[in-house]
Amino acid sequence: MSTPLAEAATPLFEVFVRSKQGLDHKHVGSLHASDARHALTLARDVYTRRQEGVSIWVVPSNAITASDPALKSDNFDPMASKVYRHPTFYDIPDEIGHM
Amino acid sequence: MYTQALDTAINANTTTVTVDSFQKTFLERIARDEKIEPQDAMPEAYRKTLVRQISQHAHSEIVGMLPEGGWITRAPSLKRKEILLAKVQDEGGHGLYLYSAAETLGVTRESLVDALHSGKAKYSSIFNYPTESWADIGIIGWLVDGAAIMNQVPLCRCSYGPYARAMIRICKEESFHQRQGFDIVRSLCEGTPAQKALAQDSVNRWWWPTLMMFGPHDSDSPNTEQATDWGIKRISNDDLRQKFVDVTVPQAKFLGLTLPDTAIAWNAERGHYDFGKIDWDEFWRVVKGDGPCNAERVADRVTAFDDGRWVREADAAHAAKVALRNAQVTATV
Numbered sequence: 001m002s003t004p005l006a007e008a009a010t011p012l013f014e015v016f017v018r019s020k021q022g023l024d025h026k027h028v029g030s031l032h033a034s035d036a037r038h039a040l041t042l043a044r045d046v047y048t049r050r051q052e053g054v055s056i057w058v059v060p061s062n063a064i065t066a067s068d069p070a071l072k073s074d075n076f077d078p079m080a081s082k083v084y085r086h087p088t089f090y091d092i093p094d095e096i097g098h099m
Numbered sequence: 100m101y102t103q104a105l106d107t108a109i110n111a112n113t114t115t116v117t118v119d120s121f122q123k124t125f126l127e128r129i130a131r132d133e134k135i136e137p138q139d140a141m142p143e144a145y146r147k148t149l150v151r152q153i154s155q156h157a158h159s160e161i162v163g164m165l166p167e168g169g170w171i172t173r174a175p176s177l178k179r180k181e182i183l184l185a186k187v188q189d190e191g192g193h194g195l196y197l198y199s200a201a202e203t204l205g206v207t208r209e210s211l212v213d214a215l216h217s218g219k220a221k222y223s224s225i226f227n228y229p230t231e232s233w234a235d236i237g238i239i240g241w242l243v244d245g246a247a248i249m250n251q252v253p254l255c256r257c258s259y260g261p262y263a264r265a266m267i268r269i270c271k272e273e274s275f276h277q278r279q280g281f282d283i284v285r286s287l288c289e290g291t292p293a294q295k296a297l298a299q300d301s302v303n304r305w306w307w308p309t310l311m312m313f314g315p316h317d318s319d320s321p322n323t324e325q326a327t328d329w330g331i332k333r334i335s336n337d338d339l340r341q342k343f344v345d346v347t348v349p350q351a352k353f354l355g356l357t358l359p360d361t362a363i364a365w366n367a368e369r370g371h372y373d374f375g376k377i378d379w380d381e382f383w384r385v386v387k388g389d390g391p392c393n394a395e396r397v398a399d400r401v402t403a404f405d406d407g408r409w410v411r412e413a414d415a416a417h418a419a420k421v422a423l424r425n426a427q428v429t430a431t432v
């Protein structure tokens with residue numbers, strides 16, 4: 001009864017969908033497809049069955065370079081002390097109003 | 100109990116941290132409701148538990164298409180046919196979201212599908228029961244998808260990011276499944292006596308298997324505590340089952356259907372409905388492969404996979420041809 005998969009694995013793609021004109025493409029998931037064009041067709045069926053998007057990007061998963069989670073604090077914690085980068089750091093007198 | 104893989108992962112990043120303190124830090128992250136992502140170091144047992152649970156879940160979505168798929172061509176109207184097609188297509192999508200989530204844990208799609216086809220992998224016991232009438236399609240949507248929603252909503256807060264995100268997507272779609280089922284049952288119940296009888300016969304057959312979907316009693320679920328500590332399980336089997344009974348009894352009353360359990364009665368003291376004893380022998384029989392349709396379901400999956408081989412081969416050949424043509428065009432430019 002067991003039928004081992006004879007064929008080679010198809011490449012993995014990451015799928016990004018723009019939900020509305022004017023918004024960013026957002027990562028929604030991944031899927032296997034023989035090539036990018038095929039991935040687009042499948043992404044349409046898998047991720048936009050209810051008008052979730054107006055545009056799709058597919059990217060081969062192995063083309064993505066990611067930051068190392070082990071270096072999370074090295075990378076991002078230094079910014080925690082730089083509160084002066086935020087407008088809320090500064091006091092604006094009430095008389096000035098909105099700035 | 101700590102595997103080589105885990106030790107390696109830790110040693111790769113820091114030499115001072117011990118396995119125990121890693122374990123502790125990991126549990127603290129989960130207690131803070133921090134999501135665990137694919138590249139994060141994680142205990143090997145956590146990874147294994149997730150691979151098992153997510154892949155079983157994926158298999159359930161895929162096998163779950165079979166009992167309903169057979170009724171697409173026999174739906175009583177074009178409207179019902181379109182709705183059922185959309186529902187079954189959703190279940191296929193759910194399977195894909197979940198296989199993708201499982202793959203982020205370092206297993207291949209091929210190995211997961213192989214495990215299903217060889218009969219090694221488990222899936223929800225409910226799909227090993229036959230769909231004998233059109234009413235079953237309504238009852239499955241109303242009860243089976245209803246029970247699935249109960250189970251799945253807490254998983255949207257699961258500690259593993261890719262699983263939680265897949266579950267959010269799935270839960271958004273499940274609500275339509277339950278409503279379309281309820282709508283089918285309702286129109287049968289408001290129809291001729293024969294139609295109403297069809298609905299009643301269907302509830303009689305599906306009620307108990309649906310209650311079994313929540314799994315063994317908490318007292319017989321040794322892994323619950325660990326899964327709770329890991330933020331994988333948020334509500335226990337018995338609590339979910341009780342919740343399901345509590346919302347379903349009034350719905351059945353509205354439809355004028357009798358649930359096949361004389362022990363069902365409101366218990367004011369507990370603030371819940373009491374209900375009868377589940378036949379756990381039947382549950383284990385079906386889980387272990389001896390349900391009415393286990394062999395048929397797996398055989399159907401294997402046949403579908405084999406019958407689709409030429410499509411995948413043609414697709415791969417076409418992709419190779421296009422890639423070659425593109426390479427030639429680039430070379431001549």
Ligand SMILES: [Fe+2]
Pocket residue numbers: 160189190193269273
């Ligand atoms: Fe589903």
Ligand SMILES: [Fe+2]
Pocket residue numbers: 190244247273276
């Ligand atoms: Fe569903």
